[in-house]
Amino acid sequence: MTEESLTFEDKEIAYFLISDIDKLKSYLLKKIKGAKEDKVGNIHYVKGRGKILVTAHLDTVFSPPKKVYYSYTSDKKLKYSGEINPIGADDRAGCWALYKHIKETDKDFYAIFTVGEETGGYGAQNAVFDKKYDFQYIVSLDRYGANNVCFYDIATEEFRRDVLALGFEETFGGFTDACVFAERFNVCGVNVSVGYMQAHTSSEYLIVDDLKDSIYKHMKIFSLNKKYVYDYYDDIYMYGKYRKDYYDFKAYYDFWAKYDKYLGKEYRYQEKY
Numbered sequence: 001m002t003e004e005s006l007t008f009e010d011k012e013i014a015y016f017l018i019s020d021i022d023k024l025k026s027y028l029l030k031k032i033k034g035a036k037e038d039k040v041g042n043i044h045y046v047k048g049r050g051k052i053l054v055t056a057h058l059d060t061v062f063s064p065p066k067k068v069y070y071s072y073t074s075d076k077k078l079k080y081s082g083e084i085n086p087i088g089a090d091d092r093a094g095c096w097a098l099y100k101h102i103k104e105t106d107k108d109f110y111a112i113f114t115v116g117e118e119t120g121g122y123g124a125q126n127a128v129f130d131k132k133y134d135f136q137y138i139v140s141l142d143r144y145g146a147n148n149v150c151f152y153d154i155a156t157e158e159f160r161r162d163v164l165a166l167g168f169e170e171t172f173g174g175f176t177d178a179c180v181f182a183e184r185f186n187v188c189g190v191n192v193s194v195g196y197m198q199a200h201t202s203s204e205y206l207i208v209d210d211l212k213d214s215i216y217k218h219m220k221i222f223s224l225n226k227k228y229v230y231d232y233y234d235d236i237y238m239y240g241k242y243r244k245d246y247y248d249f250k251a252y253y254d255f256w257a258k259y260d261k262y263l264g265k266e267y268r269y270q271e272k273y
Helices: 008-018 021-031 089-104 157-164 177-185 208-222 240-245 249-263
Strands: 043-047 053-057 069-072 078-081 109-114 138-143 148-150 169-171 189-193 205-207
Touching: 008 078, 008 089, 008 208, 021 043, 021 089, 043 089, 053 089, 053 177, 078 208, 089 109, 089 138, 089 205, 089 208, 138 148, 138 177, 138 208, 177 189, 189 208, 205 208
Parallel strands: 053 109, 053 138, 138 189, 148 169
Antiparallel strands: 043 109, 069 078, 078 205, 148 189
16 A cells, blocks of 8 residues: 555544654644643643543653554554554554544543653643533543453442443553543543554554544443542552552552563563653
């Protein structure tokens, strides 16, 4: 295939992958009328009454690739990869999905493109809102695969049941910005697929068609239209003794290093983290 065969959306998604964070911020602030950047670098936009908080993070573990490579999967889906380089689809794919929702989705939500998710969620922790919001629940667009959701320890059984009834498959994971915001606003949260696979590795790739299809799946969750309150407590779910250091990224990465060692896997994060 050639680049000329790609649609405008395909090329725009590639642009989200290869842009450095400042360039992508400038693009979003230019394209989204009314979007604002807060003091820590998050970009905010309120659509309608902003009943749901929807997040995606701008930062990536590695520097953006200089280019992405195009190919097709065996079932004829468009695939982006970096050959031997990661492409940062975690979470630039989610950023494109959130941007797409802002432009085309007929739902009320509050969008936030965060910084610092990959180093402990400092953007989410320090996000500055222009007023007090009474969000119904939190949705992060930051999950691998085509139809997965992850609830971490930020969901009631009712919320979990209602989301899974929409046809999603439950998976388990470590952290995303929804974990910060759900506790901050005392509501439930969920993380949803945006089409990437093998994040944080040189084998990372993005199934572009799965990303595009995810837009319609996200809208199912946006349509729940109910407040799901969650009363938080000091449990030890996945974080064990690190629960008190929940947003301490060193403790977070140390936890996963031990977890990988337990599984017999190579440590998945670079020493700088």
